[in-house]
Amino acid sequence: MKKTLLSIALVSASLPSIAGEFHGSFSGMSGAAYATGNYSEGVLLNPSLGASYNPEKDDFALLFSVGALGSDKDDLIDQADELADLVTEIQATDSFTIGQAEDLKKRLQDIDGDTAQVALGANLVLSIPTELVSMAFIINSKGYISVNPDVADSDLGRIDSAIGGRFDPEDAEEGLQSTINGHGAIVTDIGVSFSKAFSLANGNHLLVGFKPKKVEVESIIYTSNVADFDEDDFDADKYTRKEDSMNYDLGLTYMAGKMRYGLVVNNLQDKTYKTIDPEETISIERQMTGAVGYVNGNFKAEVAADLNSVPAIGLGGEVQLMRVGLEYSAWDWLRLRAGIEQDSKNTLDDTYSFGVGVGALNLAYITGSEETEGAALSLGLRF
Known part of the structure; x- marks a missing residue:
């Protein structure tokens, strides 16, 4: 199973760019930057924030970020790895012993019902702020996968009946029938956001943003016998399918004094x-997120909440997140962050984040x- 998760990482890393809502900056605030993010990384969450810049000091910005998050609450990774080692040992012997049989049955029973989840991402942003219209070129990709075994009840009988003879767990007819299954997708957005700030009569500001984008979805439905798993097969054509379409993001930000x-x-x-399964599809649905933020000098805070639930790609069920984040800047070069994220649908586990920024380098731990x-890292250049 360690090979399984490593394979997932390699599949994602083979793309020209990987990404998602992982960023060394706002991931430290659990993603709470929909209203208080700046013109460079904030535009990843809210296209209108491309117009939230200071014309006296902000100019072109090039940012890159990567991140990953995983959960293995059932210790599936280590257990499945040990099971694979046992299968190799059994294949090397001419007589299948009672001890090997009991060990194999126990390991199958131990992983039955377990699950592991992985999310990977990265992004590349080139922000060009101007008074007329600010633009940002964005490549944003994210990969989700859930892995779980499906243990066949008949395997226990097969194991018992093979004691004393030669047993090959990989044999298609007489070997194990249990499988390891993976469901997920790699979703890549390639787009350009356009944003503009409007000064209102009351002295406040309204930022408006629009992002047309191409969305490419590479779906993954992977099934392998537990005894015949090979990480090199994970991204094979027979398990994946790519489709793309056009879509759009909209954003508004209202700035009233210290409030956002x-x-x-x-x-x-x-x-x-x-997907490769005619009866299974992946839905990417419209999602609305509202946020309230507070900015006062070196301190900012935000609460951001999804206003509707959407399908959880690769995980089953739906997600609807609430995020709370804080940031404090000291000496103009050191930034400290903290945040919490909760899913009201209980599909995702609650997470807590801590982040630090030093100059152009930002790190977040989740x-x-x-x-x-999990963790996220970002680097940037400003021209």
């Missing part, structure tokens, strides 16, 4: 993408219930 109010609509059009852990 944001509204984002991602994926304005609901889209359905086919942890949570059910042994969830």
